[in-house]
Amino acid sequence: MPKRKLDPLPSAAFQILLSLAGEDLHGYGIMRQVAEQTDGRMRLGPGTLYSSIQTLLEGKFIEEVDRREDARLGEERRRYYRLTSAGRKLARSEAERLADLLRPARAKKILRGDYV
Amino acid sequence: MSEKIYALLLRLFPSHFREAYGEEALQLFRDRARDEKGFFPSVQLWLDLLTDLAFSVPGQYFRIQPALIGASTLRRLDGLPSFFILEDQLPRFGALLLGCVFTLGAVGAISVLLTQVGPYRIFRPWTFQPQRSGSAHSSAFKPAALHAAGEAEGRATASVHSATSATSLPPGDNEPDDTQPNTLLIEDGPESSRPQIPPPGAQKAVAATNRVVNGDATLDAAARHRVIVGAIVTLKEHYIYPDMAQKMAGALLAHERSGDDDAATEGPAFAALLTRQMRDVNPDRHLELVYSQDPLPQHMTGPSAEDLARYRETMKEQNCAFQKVEILPRNIGYLKLNWFPDPSVCRPTATAAMASLNHVDAIIFDLRDNRGGEPEMVALMAAYLFDRPEYWYNPRENTTQKSWTRSPVPGNKLADKPVYILTSDRTFSGAEQFCYDLKMLKRATLIGETTGGGAHSGVFHRIDDHFGMGIPETNPINPYSEADWAETGVPPDVQVKAADALETAVKLVQSKLAKK
Numbered sequence: 001m002p003k004r005k006l007d008p009l010p011s012a013a014f015q016i017l018l019s020l021a022g023e024d025l026h027g028y029g030i031m032r033q034v035a036e037q038t039d040g041r042m043r044l045g046p047g048t049l050y051s052s053i054q055t056l057l058e059g060k061f062i063e064e065v066d067r068r069e070d071a072r073l074g075e076e077r078r079r080y081y082r083l084t085s086a087g088r089k090l091a092r093s094e095a096e097r098l099a100d101l102l103r104p105a106r107a108k109k110i111l112r113g114d115y116v
Numbered sequence: 117m118s119e120k121i122y123a124l125l126l127r128l129f130p131s132h133f134r135e136a137y138g139e140e141a142l143q144l145f146r147d148r149a150r151d152e153k154g155f156f157p158s159v160q161l162w163l164d165l166l167t168d169l170a171f172s173v174p175g176q177y178f179r180i181q182p183a184l185i186g187a188s189t190l191r192r193l194d195g196l197p198s199f200f201i202l203e204d205q206l207p208r209f210g211a212l213l214l215g216c217v218f219t220l221g222a223v224g225a226i227s228v229l230l231t232q233v234g235p236y237r238i239f240r241p242w243t244f245q246p247q248r249s250g251s252a253h254s255s256a257f258k259p260a261a262l263h264a265a266g267e268a269e270g271r272a273t274a275s276v277h278s279a280t281s282a283t284s285l286p287p288g289d290n291e292p293d294d295t296q297p298n299t300l301l302i303e304d305g306p307e308s309s310r311p312q313i314p315p316p317g318a319q320k321a322v323a324a325t326n327r328v329v330n331g332d333a334t335l336d337a338a339a340r341h342r343v344i345v346g347a348i349v350t351l352k353e354h355y356i357y358p359d360m361a362q363k364m365a366g367a368l369l370a371h372e373r374s375g376d377d378d379a380a381t382e383g384p385a386f387a388a389l390l391t392r393q394m395r396d397v398n399p400d401r402h403l404e405l406v407y408s409q410d411p412l413p414q415h416m417t418g419p420s421a422e423d424l425a426r427y428r429e430t431m432k433e434q435n436c437a438f439q440k441v442e443i444l445p446r447n448i449g450y451l452k453l454n455w456f457p458d459p460s461v462c463r464p465t466a467t468a469a470m471a472s473l474n475h476v477d478a479i480i481f482d483l484r485d486n487r488g489g490e491p492e493m494v495a496l497m498a499a500y501l502f503d504r505p506e507y508w509y510n511p512r513e514n515t516t517q518k519s520w521t522r523s524p525v526p527g528n529k530l531a532d533k534p535v536y537i538l539t540s541d542r543t544f545s546g547a548e549q550f551c552y553d554l555k556m557l558k559r560a561t562l563i564g565e566t567t568g569g570g571a572h573s574g575v576f577h578r579i580d581d582h583f584g585m586g587i588p589e590t591n592p593i594n595p596y597s598e599a600d601w602a603e604t605g606v607p608p609d610v611q612v613k614a615a616d617a618l619e620t621a622v623k624l625v626q627s628k629l630a631k632k
Contacts, residue, residue: 027143045169045172046137046141046142047169047175049144050137051175051179054133054136
């Protein structure tokens with residue numbers, strides 16, 4: 001796996017990892033979850049989405065799970081993706097890195113908020 | 117419909133991506149299209165998709181394929197070259213065909229460019245034979261007017277002129293010819309540096325060897341004596357006045373006996389010394405002894421067809437040295453000519469240039485960078501400035517019927533228009549003939565600087581490998597009281613710096629035209 005592709009972790013890949021933190025999702029589910037968790041700022045197109053999924057799969061940060069049906073979306077069987085422990089670790093370390101970046105901003109009163 | 121369009125767009129992705137995720141990408145599009153109905157959501161959807169394509173398609177093509185990872189490591193470990201198959205399928209037939217077509221096209225384009233070099237200079241070094249570009253012979257046909265400035269240019273001019281003129285004259289043939297120059301011109305730079313006579317038609321291999329063996333040899337008494345004897349024989353055989361030849365021979369021998377030559381151990385200095393000794397007795401400025409670093413050929417032969425072809429090509433490239441032909445405000449014609457090229461090649465260019473200026477009210481010839489050229493072209497250009505044949509003095513020719521301009525030129529309207537010539541101290545040789553004759557005929561106003569002063573002429577005679585003599589064998593009649601421009605140059609009527617000559621000329625012309 002080309003490690004340099006995920007170092008630094010692209011924001012799309014990070015958001016995908018986060019979207020899968022709660023439950024297994026298929027592609028469209030990931031897209032919607034990402035849009036939701038970023039307040040609609042990031043709408044992943046198919047190309048970007050599946051390129052990132054491909055990279056994450058190659059790095060074993062996510063894995064495919066058995067196809068199943070989504071009752072809300074009809075009869076089609078879809079490929080679902082699940083976060084692996086390595087993926088969870090990667091997402092955590094990225095979140096910590098971002099938190100570290102924000103800490104000085106908080107200290108200098110550039111950024112307000114209580115979540116960091 | 118829109119799904120079909122997106123399916124087509126998906127084909128932009130490389131096949132490995134389409135196979136893995138093509139169906140899912142299409143599915144995602146369907147899901148979004150179903151959920152995002154209405155005009156604005158649709159526009160937003162397509163905007164997203166196109167942006168996504170723009171970023172992710174190139175990314176996929178530059179993506180490192182997993183099969184390649186570790187390939188370099190493996191190769192290093194084995195120490196043997198190895199191949200990795202990235203695609204386990206054959207390329208599509210259409211892709212193969214397209215590849216063939218593109219390859220054939222590229223190979224064809226390159227070969228066409230190589231054979232039809234045309235004006236593409238970049239390909240020139242690939243197509244010229246190295247032995248040709250390296251020899252003095254090949255450089256002989258470059259117009260000196262377009263060389264770099266300075267003393268080197270003076271020498272280059274000598275090369276061009278002596279080569280082109282000498283080569284058009286078979287040895288022993290002094291009959292004037294209607295189309296070709298009949299004498300060899302030995303020109304010198306304004307700084308009086310010795311010309312490096314090139315070996316026109318030399319056997320190049322022999323010349324190259326000789327240069328290595330003899331090039332920098334110093335002259336001892338015996339070598340000097342051989343040159344002096346050679347010079348005397350040549351003088352007695354060819355100089356137009358036998359009694360004068362005898363006198364000069366005596367002087368050369370007397371100087372040798374009294375040890376005047378002992379200090380001259382180098383070729384150029386010795387040649388200059390002998391020239392001085394001869395001129396002390398007989399002040400003929402057209403007579404001189406020259407030293408050539410490059411060995412002189414045994415026989416001067418005419419230029420080869422190849423040389424002529426090169427000359428034609430160079431002239432074509434340089435527009436026959438007609439650098440600028442334009443009509444300035446107030447209908448003043450301006451012609452910048454940097455060389456008087458061979459009319460057999462450049463007559464059409466000259467005719468076209470003069471025709472385009474046929475209706476001007478005054479004409480300015482800019483000869484500030486003109487280093488000379490063919491006397492025939494000088495006369496051809498001058499013919500436009502007269503409505504009847506005028507005596508055209510040429511120090512390089514016997515006085516014949518050729519010495520008249522071929523005026524009037526049919527259809528020409530310039531014969532009665534004021535003529536101005538811009539000069540500089542670089543204006544040289546044939547260009548000076550143009551200036552001198554028109555000035556003497558009171559047909560032109562010269563503006564600028566005194567010209568270079570190069571009128572040396574004569575037939576070149578070889579003494580040995582490195583020494584030769586230019587001996588005038590003609591007796592031209594100069595009808596004017598003023599001596600010609602040899603060594604003194606032609607003084608201008610209006611003396612200004614060469615750089616200001618054009619501005620001054622334009623002002624003069626405008627005031628003259630305003631008075632009319």
